[in-house]
Amino acid sequence: MAFKAVGAGYADVAAHFRTLIRDGELAPGAALPSVQEIREQFNVSAKTVSRALSVLKSEGLAIGRGSLGTVVAEQSRVASSGSARLDRLARTGRIYSPGETSTDHEAMFRSCADLKVANALGVELYDEIPIRRRTFIQNGKPVVIGYSYFHPRALTAVPEIMRQGQLKPFWQTTYTERTGLIVSRSPEERGARLASQDELDVFGLDLPRSVAAAVLVLHTAHHDEDGPIEVWEDVYAPGLWQVSGSV
Structure with a gap:
């Protein structure tokens, strides 16, 4: 993927390679371009390149390999968010990152017991x-573990929301086709809380009941012109990161 930007900063350089890594264009073990090649590609200083590579290493996306330079790391501790999957789908036509899939797609009616979700x-x-x-x-x-909380009016237009199993196509695509309303999303909000026992079971963590495990939680609100329509909640296994909504 070619990229040339006058005056690009270290964050721009890091974002470029972060996207290539998360889209699978650069696989684990693949070498990133040399410092000189990156300098020429982005028209930046060696210091800017060094800082960008340090960011990728701190995020667990890349590691130094001596004479090989910087290579893509095995990304077992980094996972995509729902927003990142939508961005990837728009860029590449693929919703999943390399090595990723999904399972246990369930639909249910439940009481909305989370004040943050209810308000959003x-x-x-x-x-x-x-x-x-x-x-x-x-x-x-x-x-x-990904949760989608829907405003009841979404179900009126797309009753398939309550279908068990994976929904294809993406329900918002069907909603727009049927209503003419475009769904947009707000920036992700990050937080943390203690994992429920059910979530620990899904992650395969057998911890004593007296031991608490913290999890990273992302919330993303979706709207159309009539107001909120869906809220996503992504709950990450203990120890996992999510580095950016754009990856």
């Missing part, structure tokens, strides 16, 4: 709403 969705706390859940698998291991 524009419903009352404990209202019954449609919810979908799935587990994302990376290199054979469960890494993220």
Whole structure:
């Protein structure tokens, strides 16, 4: 992928290679271009390149390999978010990163017991709403539990939301086709909380009941012109990162 930018900063350089890595254009073990090649590609200083590569290493995306320079790391501790999957789908036509898939797609009606989700969705706390859940698998291991919380009006236009199993095509595509309304998303909000026992079971973690495990949690709100329509919640296995919504 060619890229040339006058005055690009280290964050631009890091973002470029981060995207290539997460899209599978650069596979684990592949060498990144040399410092000189990156300098020429982006018209930046050696210091800027060094800082960009340090960012990728700190995120677990790349490692130094002596005479080989910087190579793509095995990414067992980094996982995509839902927003990243949509961005990847738009760029490449692929929703999953290399080595990733999903399973256990479930649909249910449940009480919305999370005040943050209720407020973002524009419903009352404990209202019954449609919810979908799935587990994302990376290199054979469960890494993220994804929840979709829907405003009830979404179900009116797309009753397939309550279908068990994976929805194809993406439900928002069907919603736009049927209503003419475009769905947009807000920036991800990051936080943390203690994992529930059910989530620990999904991640295959057998911890004593007296031991608490913290998990990274991302929330992404989706809207159309009539207001909130869906809220995503991505729950990461303990110890996992999510480095950017754009990867």
